[in-house]
Amino acid sequence: MALLEVKNITKSFGKTEVLKGIDFSLEQGKVLSIIGSSGSGKTTLLRCLNFLESPDTGTISINGKTIYNAEQHKKIKDDELRSMRLHFGLVFQSFNLFPQYNVIENITLAPKLRLEEEKLSAAQKKARIDEINENAWALLKKIDLTEKAKSYPCELSGGQQQRVAIARALALSPDILCFDEPTSALDPELTGEVLRVIRELKDSNCTMIVVTHEMEFAKNISDEVIFMANGVIEEQGTPEDVFDNPKSPLTQSFLSKSLESF
Numbered sequence: 001m002a003l004l005e006v007k008n009i010t011k012s013f014g015k016t017e018v019l020k021g022i023d024f025s026l027e028q029g030k031v032l033s034i035i036g037s038s039g040s041g042k043t044t045l046l047r048c049l050n051f052l053e054s055p056d057t058g059t060i061s062i063n064g065k066t067i068y069n070a071e072q073h074k075k076i077k078d079d080e081l082r083s084m085r086l087h088f089g090l091v092f093q094s095f096n097l098f099p100q101y102n103v104i105e106n107i108t109l110a111p112k113l114r115l116e117e118e119k120l121s122a123a124q125k126k127a128r129i130d131e132i133n134e135n136a137w138a139l140l141k142k143i144d145l146t147e148k149a150k151s152y153p154c155e156l157s158g159g160q161q162q163r164v165a166i167a168r169a170l171a172l173s174p175d176i177l178c179f180d181e182p183t184s185a186l187d188p189e190l191t192g193e194v195l196r197v198i199r200e201l202k203d204s205n206c207t208m209i210v211v212t213h214e215m216e217f218a219k220n221i222s223d224e225v226i227f228m229a230n231g232v233i234e235e236q237g238t239p240e241d242v243f244d245n246p247k248s249p250l251t252q253s254f255l256s257k258s259l260e261s262f
């Protein structure tokens with residue numbers, strides 16, 4: 001059974017139909033890349049998956065359980081929404097770290113806030129806080145930034161900030177980690193360190209959806225590639241299918257333009 005199954009997602013803003021019926025599924029441990037021109041609906045799709053936007057139609061299921069059904073979305077309560085969001089982590093193009101908190105606080109803030117919602121004894125709470133802190137230090141080690149634990153975002157390079165944003169998303173143990181053009185706000189010499197972290201996550205079996213303009217990276221890291229155009233999945237397949245033998249003229253034209261810019 002697929003870990004994630006997305007069926008018939010549509011989304012309009014006013015009269016603009018941005019997503020026109022998106023269907024795909026993703027297996028545990030696989031990496032799906034989404035490529036496509038600016039304005040094709042990639043960010044809107046990720047925002048729908050993270051419930052930052054409510055799809056107008058469609059369903060989202062995790063492990064066979066429907067967690068979102070557009071027909072019922074008006075009835076969703078805030079606490080349900082929070083638990084639905086926990087299935088997905090999102091790393092933004094522009095890092096979006098909390099500037100007033102240091103690195104370790106950025107990573108532990110959300111799990112500690114979640115703890116407040118649970119009814120725990122003082123001892124249970126202390127044990128969970130210790131766990132959250134330990135996990136945060138382990139994540140910092142994973143992104144190779146232990147020495148920056150007490151630094152503030154403004155004291156870090158863009159690449160370091162993005163690595164912290166990845167650790168922060170992982171701190172909530174999402175089923176699926178989503179990236180929205182994680183390197184496009186970075187100077188070229190800093191993209192490598194972020195792509196390396198994403199590569200290591202794949203090697204540790206993390207399920208990911210990566211919207212990216214880094215074609216070479218997408219080709220190397222993906223199990224499946226989706227090319228989006230005008231709010232639909234224009235083409236989908238293995239990296240070899242989509243990059244080496246694109247069938248749709250729109251995919252062919254997009255790829256030849258992308259390659260020109262190298």
Ligand SMILES: Nc1ncnc2c1ncn2[C@@H]1O[C@H](COP(=O)(O)OP(=O)(O)O)[C@@H](O)[C@H]1O
Pocket residue numbers: 013016018036037038039040041042043044045
């Ligand atoms: N909140 C919004 N209100 C109105 N239009 C929006 C909104 N968000 C996105 N759009 C429109 O949806 C289209 C797709 O945008 P987006 O999902 O950001 O594409 P991409 O990430 O592929 O560049 C664009 O035409 C954009 O202007």
Ligand SMILES: [Mg+2]
Pocket residue numbers: 042043044180
């Ligand atoms: Mg976008």
